[in-house]
Amino acid sequence: MSSPGHRRGRRETGAVQSKATLADRLDAWRSHHGLVATESLRRLLRAPGASLLTWMVIGIALALPASLFVALENMQQLTAGWDGAARVSLFLEDSVNEEAGRRLGQQLARREDVAQSVYVSRQAALEEFSQLSGFGALLSELPENPLPAVVVLQPSLGASSVAAMEQLLLQLGQLPGVELAQMDMKWVQRLYSLMALGKRISLALAFLLGLGVLLVAGNTIRLAIENRRDEIVVTKLVGGTDAYVRRPFLYTGLWYGLGGSIVAWLLLTLLLWWLDDPVGILADLYDSSFELQGLGVSGSLSLALAGIVLGLAGAWLAVTRHLGAIEPR
Amino acid sequence: MIQFDAVSKRYPSGHEALNRVSFRIERDEMVFLTGHSGAGKSTLLKLIMLMEQPSNGQVLVDGQNLRKLGRRQVPYHRRRVGVVFQNHQLLFDRSVFHNVALPLLIAGYHPREAARRVRAALDKVGLLKKETCNPITLSGGEQQRVGIARAVVNKPMVLLADEPTGNLDPGLSSEIMHLFEQFNQVGVTVLIATHDLALIARMPNRTMTLRDGQLFQGQVAAAGAGS
Ligand SMILES: Nc1ncnc2c1ncn2[C@@H]1O[C@H](COP(=O)(O)OP(=O)(O)OP(=O)(O)O)[C@@H](O)[C@H]1O
Ligand SMILES: [Mg+2]
Numbered sequence: 001m002s003s004p005g006h007r008r009g010r011r012e013t014g015a016v017q018s019k020a021t022l023a024d025r026l027d028a029w030r031s032h033h034g035l036v037a038t039e040s041l042r043r044l045l046r047a048p049g050a051s052l053l054t055w056m057v058i059g060i061a062l063a064l065p066a067s068l069f070v071a072l073e074n075m076q077q078l079t080a081g082w083d084g085a086a087r088v089s090l091f092l093e094d095s096v097n098e099e100a101g102r103r104l105g106q107q108l109a110r111r112e113d114v115a116q117s118v119y120v121s122r123q124a125a126l127e128e129f130s131q132l133s134g135f136g137a138l139l140s141e142l143p144e145n146p147l148p149a150v151v152v153l154q155p156s157l158g159a160s161s162v163a164a165m166e167q168l169l170l171q172l173g174q175l176p177g178v179e180l181a182q183m184d185m186k187w188v189q190r191l192y193s194l195m196a197l198g199k200r201i202s203l204a205l206a207f208l209l210g211l212g213v214l215l216v217a218g219n220t221i222r223l224a225i226e227n228r229r230d231e232i233v234v235t236k237l238v239g240g241t242d243a244y245v246r247r248p249f250l251y252t253g254l255w256y257g258l259g260g261s262i263v264a265w266l267l268l269t270l271l272l273w274w275l276d277d278p279v280g281i282l283a284d285l286y287d288s289s290f291e292l293q294g295l296g297v298s299g300s301l302s303l304a305l306a307g308i309v310l311g312l313a314g315a316w317l318a319v320t321r322h323l324g325a326i327e328p329r
Numbered sequence: 330m331i332q333f334d335a336v337s338k339r340y341p342s343g344h345e346a347l348n349r350v351s352f353r354i355e356r357d358e359m360v361f362l363t364g365h366s367g368a369g370k371s372t373l374l375k376l377i378m379l380m381e382q383p384s385n386g387q388v389l390v391d392g393q394n395l396r397k398l399g400r401r402q403v404p405y406h407r408r409r410v411g412v413v414f415q416n417h418q419l420l421f422d423r424s425v426f427h428n429v430a431l432p433l434l435i436a437g438y439h440p441r442e443a444a445r446r447v448r449a450a451l452d453k454v455g456l457l458k459k460e461t462c463n464p465i466t467l468s469g470g471e472q473q474r475v476g477i478a479r480a481v482v483n484k485p486m487v488l489l490a491d492e493p494t495g496n497l498d499p500g501l502s503s504e505i506m507h508l509f510e511q512f513n514q515v516g517v518t519v520l521i522a523t524h525d526l527a528l529i530a531r532m533p534n535r536t537m538t539l540r541d542g543q544l545f546q547g548q549v550a551a552a553g554a555g556s
Contacts (some may be wrong), residue, residue: 028439035440234418237380238432238479239408241401328380 033247040251044259047326049227054220054256058307059263061213065206066303067268070295072202075195078290079188086165087184088172090151096177100148104177105151111170117153125150148179165189205250217256217314221249225322246319250312257311268295330356330487330518331377336386338372338542346372346540349386359509359519361529364539370522371415373539374489377520378410379403391486408436412483413493415522417476419464425451425475426454426460432483450478453508477505481512490521494528502528510547 044051090108092101098121105119125147130139155168160190165183173181183189225232235245272294283290295303331354338347354360358555362370370389371530375381377394388395390410398406411432419428433443451457454474464472473496480488490509494502506528513519523529529536538545 024439024442025437028437028442031440032434032437035434139391215489229419231422233430234420235435237378237412237414237418238435238483239404240435241404244404244435300526 037251037254040248041255043248043257044252044255051256054216055263057216057285058256058260058311059267061209061216062260062264063267063271063305065202065209066264066295066299067271068198068202068205070268070272070293070299072195072198074293077293078288079100079191079195083288086188087168088153088154088155089182089184090153090172090175090178091182091184092151093177093179094148096149100177101149101151104175105153108151108153108172113156113164115154115156117151120150120152122147122149132182143264151178210306213257213260213307214309214314214317217253217311218318219314220256221253221315221318222322224252225318225326229326232323232326233310236326237328242323245323249319249323250315253311253313253315253318254308255311256314257307257309258304259307260311261307264307265295265300265303272275330354330358330391331520332387332389333373333376334387336376336383336388338369338376338381339384342529344391346399346542347376347383347539350539350542350544351386352537352544352546354518354520356518357513357516359534360521361532361534361536362520362522362539363524363526363529366524368539369542370539371491372542374412374491374522375521377487377489378407378412385433394453404435408432409486410509411480411483411488413473413480413488413490414475415435415491415495417464417472419472419475421463421465424461425456425464425467428464428475429479429482432479436483446482447478450482451475453481454478454505470495470501473497474505477508483516485517487520490523492521492523493521494523494525499528503531506532 090104092104096104102119102123105117108114108117122145126145129135129147153172155165169181169183172178217243232245272292276292279290279292331352333350333352336347336350337345339345350369350373362373364370372381376383376395377390379398382396390406390409393406395406420431426444426447430440430443433446434440438446442539448457448460451460454477456471456474456478459467459475464475467475473493477493479489480490488509493509494505497505502525509519509521
C-alpha cells in the first residue's frame with residue numbers, strides 16, 4: 001500500500017507536486033493542447049447531426065460573400081483590358097486649319113495624362129466615314145464636307161479613375177480651337193463604378209454575415225458550456241485555471257469555424273462548376289478566351305482563416321460571458 | 330497549517346452556518362470534524378478550499394490568508410488542497426482513470442507521468458481493475474474511493490474529506506482510515522468531517538465538534554454528554 005512518494009521525508013510532500021522540469025512542462029503543455037484539440041473535434045464528430053448543421057449554417061454565411069468576391073474578381077479580370085478602350089474625341093472649330101490641328105495633336109501627345117493622340121483632318125474624317133458607313137456616294141453629292149476635324153486621344157489614366165478623367169475632359173474642352181471634348185466610352189466608366197459599388201456591397205455583406213457567423217459560433221458554444229457545467233465545476237474544484245477551462249471551448253470554436261470554411265469552399269466550388277459551361281459558351285460567342293477563376297490557394301487560405309478567426313472570436317465571446325458565472329457550490 | 334480566526338459564515342439566505350469558529354490544525358495532524366447534520370461541517374471545509382468566502386474572520390492555510398488570494402491564485406491554492414467531496418463530484422462522461430487523472434493534467438503533468446501516478450493512486454484504493462469503467466457503473470462506496478484517489482493523486486499538502494466513509498462497510502471504512510493515516514504520516518495535514526462516531530472512537534486523533542455552527546473542542550463523548 002505504499003508508493004515511492006510516501007517513503008519520502010515528511011516535509012517534502014508539499015513540494016513533490018511541482019518537481020517537473022521546464023522542458024517536461026513544455027512538452028506536457030504541447031501534448032495537452034494536442035489532446036484538447038483532438039478531444040474537442042472528437043466531441044463534435046460524436047454528434048454529427050448537430051455539428052453538421054452548425055457547419056452548414058456557418059458555411060452558407062461564409063459562401064455568400066466569398067462568391068460575391070469571386071464574381072467581382074472575375075469581372076475585374078474580364079474588364080482589365082478595357083480601360084484602354086476609353087477614347088476622347090476633340091472636335092475642332094472650323095477656324096482651325098490643318099497645320100494648327102496637327103500641331104495641337106502633337107502638343108497633346110506630350111502631356112503626361114495623354115498616352116496617344118492623332119489628328120484626323122476633315123478630309124481624312126470624310127474618307128474614313130464614307131468607307132465605314134457605305135454612304136460615300138451620298139456624301140459626295142453634298143456641296144461641302146459636313147464633318148469637323150478631330151483629335152482622337154487616349155488618356156493614360158485608364159477609365160477606372162473616374163474623377164481624374166472628368167477633370168481631363170473638362171480641361172481639354174476648354175482648349176482654344178476645341179469645340180467639344182467627348183468621351184467615347186462612358187459606359188466602361190459606368191461599369192467600373194458599378195463594380196466599385198458591388199465591392200462595397202459585398203464588403204458590407206461580408207461584415208454582416210461575418211457577424212452572423214460569430215454569433216452562431218458563440219451561441220452554439222454557449223450551449224456547449226451549459227451542457228458541460230458539471231465538468232467545468234469539477235475542473236475548477238481540482239484547481240483548473242480559467243485558461244484551462246476555456247481551452248476546450250476555444251478549440252471547439254476553431255473547429256466550427258474551420259469546418260464552416262470547408263463547407264463554404266465546397267459550395268463555392270460547386271457553384272463555379274455549375275457556371276463553368278455556360279460561361280464558356282458565352283465567352284466563345286464573344287471570341288473571348290475568358291475562363292472562370294476560382295478562389296485559388298491564397299483565396300482558399302483566406303477563407304479558412306476568416307472562418308477560424310470568426311469561430312474563435314465567437315467562442316471567446318461566449319466563454320468570457322458565461323464561464324465566469326459557473327462556480328463550484 | 331490550517332487556522333480559523335473567529336470565522337463566521339452567513340449564507341445569502343440569512344442562515345448562519347458558522348459562528349465565530351476558531352481553531353488551529355498543525356502540519357502533521359490528522360483531525361476529525363463531527364457534529365449533527367446541518368452543523369456546518371461541509372461549510373467549514375468549503376471555506377478552506379475557497380468554494381465559499383467567510384462573512385467574518387480569517388482563514389489561513391500554510392500561513393496564507395485566503396482573503397488576500399486574488400481570483401487568479403485560487404486554482405493554485407486548490408491544487409494544494411485535495412478534497413473528497415460528500416457528493417463525490419465525479420464526471421460520468423469519462424472513465425475512472427480519466428476522473429483521477431484530471432488534477433494531474435490540470436497541473437501540467439505529462440500524460441505518461443500522469444498515468445503512472447493515477448495507477449498508483451487507484452491501486453491504493455483498491456480500484457485498479459476498474460480504471461476503464463465509467464464511475465456511474467460503480468457502487469457508492471467505489472465511487473467514494475475514486476473520489477479519494479482523485480484527492481490524493483496530486484500529493485496535496487492538505488487533505489479534506491467530507492463523509493469519506495459514508496457509503497462504506499466497516500471493514501472498508503477502517504481501511505480508508507488507515508490510508509488517511511498513511512498520508513498523514515508522510516506529512517499531509519488531514520481533516521475529516523464525519524458522522525461515524527464509532528469509527529472516531531477507535532481512532533486516537535483529535536476531534537472537533539460543531540453544534541449549530543459553534544465549535545466545541547475536545548472529545549466527542551464529552552461534547553455529546555454536554556448537550
Ligand atoms: N448554499 C447554501 N445556501 C444556504 N444555506 C446553506 C447553503 N449550504 C448550506 N447551507 C445551510 O448551512 C447549514 C450547514 O450546512 P452544511 O452543509 O455545512 O452542514 P453539514 O454539517 O455538512 O451537514 P451534513 O452532515 O448533513 O452534511 C445547513 O443548515 C444548511 O441548510
Ligand atoms: Mg455536509
